[in-house]
Amino acid sequence: MSLVNDDPRVEHRISKLNGCTYHYLHALPAGGKFVCTVFLIHGWPDISMGWRCQIPVLVDMGCRVVAMDMMGYGGSDAPPVPPNSISLYGLKRAADDIAALAKELGAPKIVLGGHDWGGFVVWRAAQWHPDLVSHVFSVCTPYTPPQETFFSTEDLVKGPLPQFAYQLHLASGEVEKVVHDEHSIRQFLKGMYGAKGPDGEAIFLPERGVLGENLDKIGEGGLLGGEVLDYYVKQYLKHGIHPTLNWYRTRHQNFLDDQALLDKKTITQPVLFIQATRDNVLKPEMSKNMEKFIPNLTRGEVETGHWALTQKPADVNRILSAWFEAQGLVGSKGTGKSSL
Template sequence: MPLQPIDPVSDSRVEHRTTILNGYTYHYLYGEPPSGKYIATIFLIHGWPDCSAGWRFQIPILLDMGLRVVAPDLMGFGGTDAPKVPPNDISLYGLKRASDDIAALAKVIGAKQIILGGHDWGGFVVWRAAQWHPELVTHVFSVCTPYTPPHKEYISLEDLVKNQLPQFAYQLHLASGEVEKIVNDEQSIRQFLKGMYGGRGPNGEYSFDPRKGVLVENLPMIGDSKLLNGEILDYYVKEYNRHSIHSTLNWYRTRKANWEDDLALLDKKTITVPTLFVQATFDSVLKPEMSKNMEQFLPNLSRAEVAATHWALMQKPEEVNAIISNWLHGQGFGMKSSL
């Protein structure tokens, strides 16, 4: 039977729920196995420019394995609040705040321990959540996003781009305030999303370059994306239209705030719980070589790789699902999957 992803508009397998976490309203997808009995709870944390529905291909197989699934919209995304900065502090969009909100959500649903999975920014979040809340997190997996330990010295985004990771230059553009001047209504949001998920113009024009950012001049000509189209694209556009794109870009303005928080974790660089890292071979930003030293800090690390771009969750869902489910099976959860 072919994989049937969750329909975020209407699907009996999940509920749309909201709750107050540390003073702000969060929206999350919530699902239990058909039997109503679950062996563990797994949280799935999305990245940018995604939302909880970014896990729509993974949620069904995890439910079938007997897991309770929770997929929140991060701060500034979808149905979750998007506090303005200023007057609010940028740390509301930081990794520690996200980790604390995950812990608060686990308490709301009565989960004393959870498995954590992340992608893109969500990958950064789950690594840090395991460090901030080690009593809560029993297992961690990340798709595309390698683990990076806390650093004593602050490295600005400008210096990081100049000296280490030139492909992170797009983050300078996203943080600049220029993108939201162009991507500011339903139509421009639609074109932006089509382009971010691989849509091209009639002559192969693209709308995102890791070393430049969003190529706004190309947005009007971008055609359909194979990964995000039809009703699911309509859903994403609606979700982004709630707050506009600005609040989601605050995540790219948190580098110093995250570093300041990380200083409290300098003696907690090692994550001892079982971990899984799924590398995407053709990720143009989170490149394979960035993960080469992870074993130094993750003694129980398993590795896997899929021949996909950054959007591996929806580009190669069967392979990603098999990797995750087989790893979970090896940790004592559910039934083993096959490719």
């Protein structure tokens, strides 16, 4: 599917939230009436347009849809760190900015969905703002409760999650040295979304990170090409890749913020979790204990890799639609039952 830029229901908007400027996609059903408001939160190295296959379907169901460029990405601000605090890229700040945008848009309740880093954001936003977030869905990203003890990324890599070694590379400052101009950004994005070199060379391995030596080998193919790729490159040229990598430098800050949530480990809202069965980072076994903390959990799965939103959009959208209907958020033919 191409960009949603040519969908008359979708507009680009800018808002100032807690002192920082955010760009977001805002979509309304024809006629402007909607039955619920859905916020969509992307991950790395995605942008709001990463939800391009879901936005039209949700709007068709009668939802108002808001897809944000998160801090450091695309048309949103990218405050430098230092002098600014790394907390600007933390989960607590993201949750508070979501709440600020919901207030600005006059939405007392929102359905909150995320993918990749966006999945981590929506879990915490549901805990920080339980009166705002009525329902939660996450694609690929399992729920991890707040912890009493700090575990560094190094601890995780040496222990249960060796596939998280890429996070050490992304946080190191090395990636910016090789992904820094239009050509390298284009090659990087193509490779991250599945394009390969002539001998199968990859741009990314979970156990290593970004393979800069393969940048110039990456050819065409994968999930990004044509106008979609051009749009992504244009967005990344605004700030470069560095600020997006600040999200991988927030682990201790997020731990500190989480200490206020230690008595809120249970997610009480209705939750949908969609597992990508071939995700080689957020592996299926990582979600096995979610029922312990989420009493109202619905599971779905898609036979694909990490980029489920665009690899298997029909399957993702089918699961989303069925859950929205089962929750009474929309009617069986996209006519809503209640206004949120």
